[in-house]
Amino acid sequence: MYIYDQYDRQIINERVNQFRGQTDRFLAGELSETEFLPLRLQNGLYIQRLAPMLRVAVPYGLYNTAQLRKLAHIARHYDKGYIHVSTRQNFQLNWPRLEDVPDILEELATVEMHAVQTSGNCIRNTTTDQYAGVAIDEIEDPRPWCELIRQWSTFHPEFALLPRKFKIAVCATEEDRAAFKFHDIGVELVHNDEGHTRFHVHVGGGLGRTPVISQLIKKDLHWQHLITYLEAVLRVYNQLGRRDNKYKARIKILVKAMGPEAFAERVDQEWQHIKGDENTLTEEAVARVQAFFAPQDYDVLDDSSCNRELASQRLESNDFGRWLDKNVQPHKQDGYAIVNLALKPTGIAPGDITDLQMEAIADLADQYSGGLLRNTHQQNIVLADVKKADLFALWQRCDALNIATPNLGHLSDPICCPGGDYCALANAKSIPIAEAIQRQFDDIDYLYDLGPIDLNISGCMNACGHHHVGHIGILGVDKKGREFYQISLGGNMGREASIAKILGPSFSPEEVPTVIEKVLDVFVKQRQPEEQFIDTYRRVGIDPFKEYVYA
Amino acid sequence: MPNSSNSIKPSNLIKDQQIIDNPWQIIAKDAEFSIETAGDHLLLPLATWLQHAEQLKNSKTIGVWLDSDESPEPLQALCQSIPVIAINFPVFADGRGYSYARTLRDYYAYTGDLRAIGDVLHDQMYFYKRCGFSSYLIREDANAEKALAGLNDFSANYQVGSDQANPDTPIFQKR
Numbered sequence: 001m002y003i004y005d006q007y008d009r010q011i012i013n014e015r016v017n018q019f020r021g022q023t024d025r026f027l028a029g030e031l032s033e034t035e036f037l038p039l040r041l042q043n044g045l046y047i048q049r050l051a052p053m054l055r056v057a058v059p060y061g062l063y064n065t066a067q068l069r070k071l072a073h074i075a076r077h078y079d080k081g082y083i084h085v086s087t088r089q090n091f092q093l094n095w096p097r098l099e100d101v102p103d104i105l106e107e108l109a110t111v112e113m114h115a116v117q118t119s120g121n122c123i124r125n126t127t128t129d130q131y132a133g134v135a136i137d138e139i140e141d142p143r144p145w146c147e148l149i150r151q152w153s154t155f156h157p158e159f160a161l162l163p164r165k166f167k168i169a170v171c172a173t174e175e176d177r178a179a180f181k182f183h184d185i186g187v188e189l190v191h192n193d194e195g196h197t198r199f200h201v202h203v204g205g206g207l208g209r210t211p212v213i214s215q216l217i218k219k220d221l222h223w224q225h226l227i228t229y230l231e232a233v234l235r236v237y238n239q240l241g242r243r244d245n246k247y248k249a250r251i252k253i254l255v256k257a258m259g260p261e262a263f264a265e266r267v268d269q270e271w272q273h274i275k276g277d278e279n280t281l282t283e284e285a286v287a288r289v290q291a292f293f294a295p296q297d298y299d300v301l302d303d304s305s306c307n308r309e310l311a312s313q314r315l316e317s318n319d320f321g322r323w324l325d326k327n328v329q330p331h332k333q334d335g336y337a338i339v340n341l342a343l344k345p346t347g348i349a350p351g352d353i354t355d356l357q358m359e360a361i362a363d364l365a366d367q368y369s370g371g372l373l374r375n376t377h378q379q380n381i382v383l384a385d386v387k388k389a390d391l392f393a394l395w396q397r398c399d400a401l402n403i404a405t406p407n408l409g410h411l412s413d414p415i416c417c418p419g420g421d422y423c424a425l426a427n428a429k430s431i432p433i434a435e436a437i438q439r440q441f442d443d444i445d446y447l448y449d450l451g452p453i454d455l456n457i458s459g460c461m462n463a464c465g466h467h468h469v470g471h472i473g474i475l476g477v478d479k480k481g482r483e484f485y486q487i488s489l490g491g492n493m494g495r496e497a498s499i500a501k502i503l504g505p506s507f508s509p510e511e512v513p514t515v516i517e518k519v520l521d522v523f524v525k526q527r528q529p530e531e532q533f534i535d536t537y538r539r540v541g542i543d544p545f546k547e548y549v550y551a
Numbered sequence: 552m553p554n555s556s557n558s559i560k561p562s563n564l565i566k567d568q569q570i571i572d573n574p575w576q577i578i579a580k581d582a583e584f585s586i587e588t589a590g591d592h593l594l595l596p597l598a599t600w601l602q603h604a605e606q607l608k609n610s611k612t613i614g615v616w617l618d619s620d621e622s623p624e625p626l627q628a629l630c631q632s633i634p635v636i637a638i639n640f641p642v643f644a645d646g647r648g649y650s651y652a653r654t655l656r657d658y659y660a661y662t663g664d665l666r667a668i669g670d671v672l673h674d675q676m677y678f679y680k681r682c683g684f685s686s687y688l689i690r691e692d693a694n695a696e697k698a699l700a701g702l703n704d705f706s707a708n709y710q711v712g713s714d715q716a717n718p719d720t721p722i723f724q725k726r
Contacts (some may be wrong), residue, residue: 007707008720018704022674030694038644039674121644151709151723157681158653158712227710238650239622273658278711278720285723318624469678 001062001372002147002292011155012109019043020102027099042160042272044090044118045101046424053422054093054101055118056108060128060146060170061089061375063113065362068373070111072358078104083358085343085351087415087464088167089127089375090118094422116154121162123153123234128170128185129177130376133293134384136332139191142172144289144545145226148281149187152227163241164249166234167206179377181214182469182496183207184251185233187226191225198221203233203263204255207463211499212252217264223286225271227279232271236263240267265374296370296385301335304517306388313392320395322406322444328391337388339369341381341398342405342413346438349431350416351379351402368394377466378415380408409452411516412438415466419459420483426459428476428483431458440513450520451532454493469493471534472519473500485512489519489545490537501542502551518549563695566664566686568702570695573688575635577616577668589613594637597621604629615666619645623655630661637688640669649682656713658685676701683713718726 004012017040026036040046044055056071071091075083077101084092096104108114118125126149128142129135149168153159159166171180172189180186186202195467199221205214221229237251240258255263284518314321329338341361344350353361361381365373368390369383376382381403407413414437417423419430434457441447456470460477467473469491477484484506491500507515522545527536537545564573571650574592578584586603591612594618600615607613614635617623623630630636636655638648648667655661666686667679672693679687680702689695711721 005726007709007726010707011705011709014705025673034644035672035674114581121646144672148723152721154709155705156710157678157708158649158676159646160675161644161649235653239647243645277725282724285726288723288726 001064002059002143002289003463005424008112009109012112012114014157014527015114015303016102016105016109019105023102025096031110035169038120038161039398040101041120042117042122043101043105044115045098046119051095052098052505053097054104055086056091056093056113056115057118058090058113058123058375059150060126060132060143061130061371061377062132062143063375065371066077067111067113067372067463068358068362068365070107070113072355072362074104074107075356075358078511082352082354084349084418085353085375085379085381086123087377087379087417087466089130089377090125091375092418094418107501119164119165121164122160122164123168126150126153126168126170127178127183127377129173130374130382131177131338131384132374133295134171134331134333134336135173135177136330137174138332139172139174139189140197141290141293142170142178142189143293144286145172146170147289148227148286149230150242152230154236159238160163162234162238163243164246164251166237166251176493176495176497179466179469179493179497181495182207182211182466182493183214185230186214190220192220199223199226201229201233204252204260205248206252207466207468208250209247209461209463210252211463212256213497213499214252215255215263217255217260217267224281225275226279228274228277229267231274231279232267235270235308236266238539240266240498279330283524291453295333298333298336298385298533299387301387301389303334303388306335310388310391319399319406320392320405322448323395323398323404326403326406326410331385333385335388337386337391339383339386339391339394339398340376340408341383341403342408343380343403344407344413344434344438345402345405346412346442347435348402349418349421350414350434353381357401357403360397361403364394364397378408378413380413406444409446409454410447411441411450411453411455411472411520412447414438414455414457415470416457417459417464419457423459423464425462426476427461427478428459428485429509430457430459430465430474430476433474433476433485433509436509436513437468437516450523453533454491456491466493467491468499470500471498471537472516477506479506483509485509486501487512487549488517488544490534492534498538503542504546515549519545521547559629561691563689563691564686565689565699565702567696568699570699575614575637575666577637580618594635597625601625610634614664616666617648617651619647619669623651623659626655626661627659630655630659630663633661633663635666635686636661637666637668638656638684640667640671640675643670643672643675649678652679652682653713656715664697671698673698673701677704681708681712681714683715685715690713 015218188200201218202214458465473488488500616637
């Protein structure tokens with residue numbers, strides 16, 4: 001992974017000092033609430049329902065065990081002993097004291113971590129595939145490009161006070177796991193006929209109140225122009241994006257209003273001024289960053305003998321076999337596998353882990369996966385470089401830690417925002433809804449029979465739980481002071497991106513599991529062999545679901 | 552609308568890392584203006600300045616100010632000799648002025664004094680400087696002495712900016 005040099009260290013240490021000064025001035029009454037607000041937000045600090053919430057950046061989801069142990073220490077000493085994996089691959093602390101935040105940032109800086117630009121109207125953490133570097137369908141490792149974007153966007157002086165937040169995702173695989181079509185900018189890495197790196201730049205996607213699939217505005221951008229082109233997009237947005245209404249301030253609204261062609265043309269005009277300037281990437285600069293992500297020294301292993309061994313281990317334990325089928329993914333290197341640690345056991349808020357689990361997971365990563373980990377936007381954790389020969393032992397350890405539920409990609413592995421239990425923006429709770437559904441559908445064989453289903457739950461229109469792109473989406477709404485839930489169907493995050501359609505009038509929390517059951521009944525009745533939920537939905541449309549649910 | 556400044560109050564104008572006297576008076580958008588009777592050290596609203604552009608473009612004592620919804624584009628061919636171009640931040644969270652500043656510096660090669668006015672505060676100083684501002688009229692009720700420190704919050708930058716005193720190369724070029 002990327003290691004800081006003297007510049008990175010200097011900048012992060014200066015940031016800690018800057019924020020300490022800002023916090024001191026706020027506490028001393030020298031900074032007003034309004035003036036402090038964007039400052040603390042740009043340091044990931046929200047004032048929530050019950051306490052502040054601090055979002056710690058995990059650049060493109062990748063971190064090491066020293067960082068995880070430090071987070072466990074912080075969770076224990078400054079918080080209530082647990083932490084939350086967010087849907088943008090970051091970590092969130094739910095209960096820090098405002099006065100402690102400068103100390104927390106100082107501790108984070110010792111392990112090359114920070115909370116810079118994890119909130120506020122600025123360029124946020126760049127995200128990518130959680131299997132980057134080891135995925136079998138990868139064109140090229142996207143992380144060096146993410147890191148270059150991270151550096152460019154960090155404390156960018158011009159883009160600290162944009163009309164609204166700004167999110168960039170990079171996709172470099174056949175199957176899109178970064179949801180790049182739902183980002184303000186989706187950078188799609190491709191190779192041209194000569195095998196050279198190029199980018200298709202998609203702009204104006206997003207979720208929130210107005211879900212939009214992005215538009216392709218630049219094809220085959222040469223890699224050396226990546227940064228200057230992004231800068232041109234941001235410069236247009238910073239000047240022309242709406243600032244009169246925060247619900248119409250995202251770039252997606254601007255792109256729609258101008259039309260993608262006119263927007264692309266305007267960006268091109270800006271770009272002509274800066275194309276080739278000092279921000280233009282050089283081979284040396286890219287190679288320097290790529291070296292940090294070079295493949296580790298893999299052992300040369302015989303894949304088929306590893307697989308034979310796994311086959312016999314399956315016979316020993318059905319549970320291991322299920323875990324292998326569901327939570328383990330193929331790795332590009334023979335004899336290795338990608339392991340997902342499942343953070344959605346029933347009864348625990350999706351994505352939450354305790355300090356002790358974090359330390360145990362750090363031990364597992366050190367022992368089995370080169371000391372590195374990744375957060376996924378599905379709120380699980382990935383060990384990306386596990387030898388197949390170690391899988392059985394790793395599974396046993398995970399099982400003991402309650403992080404081996406074999407349900408990845410199924411109904412009981414929902415994406416779920418913290419919701420009304422924590423979040424000041426929420427209209428409704430989301431965690432108890434996730435739990436009610438997990439309890440209702442606890443028969444794993446039934447879940448397997450249903451096949452992969454993305455269940456995404458948000459407690460409000462801001463859509464942190466990505467409900468618009470769930471095969472089944474649930475949105476909490478406020479109805480005359482009571483919490484109600486709107487169900488939508490047919491969303492999809494991948495390359496065949498689609499936005500879910502609302503089924504109809506919303507339901508009380510008690511009704512939700514029954515409604516989901518009815519939706520699934522329709523699916524089971526209508527499906528054809530080999531069809532997944534999303535396929536059936538696309539074939540039959542929303543009407544059969546509507547008729548049965550509201551009959 | 553930026554506060555009109557006058558020389559009786561203690562100055563809140565920062566330039567060249569120090570607080571200096573501020574003889575410049577900001578003329579409001581709706582104020583009467585007559586070029587025949589105009590005094591010195593005036594900052595005119597963009598529309599007013601453009602009306603008299605031919606007479607004013609070589610003036611050493613009359614400048615112009617842009618509001619946050621006024622792009623500097625009309626100044627492209629005219630700005631080189633303007634002594635002061637001020638950009639108003641009606642609220643500090645309105646960041647359009649940063650792009651206007653960079654446009655003036657980098658595209659139009661403006662080399663005169665580029666001034667941030669309006670809701671100009673300590674915590675944005677470093678960003679102003681990096682976008683090419685060269686003077687800062689700190690909000691009247693804020694402490695200009697303390698705001699000075701904000702100019703030096705960081706000592707290294709990842710990306711190239713439009714900083715006038717210290718034109719920099721991005722870190723990736725230095726490594």
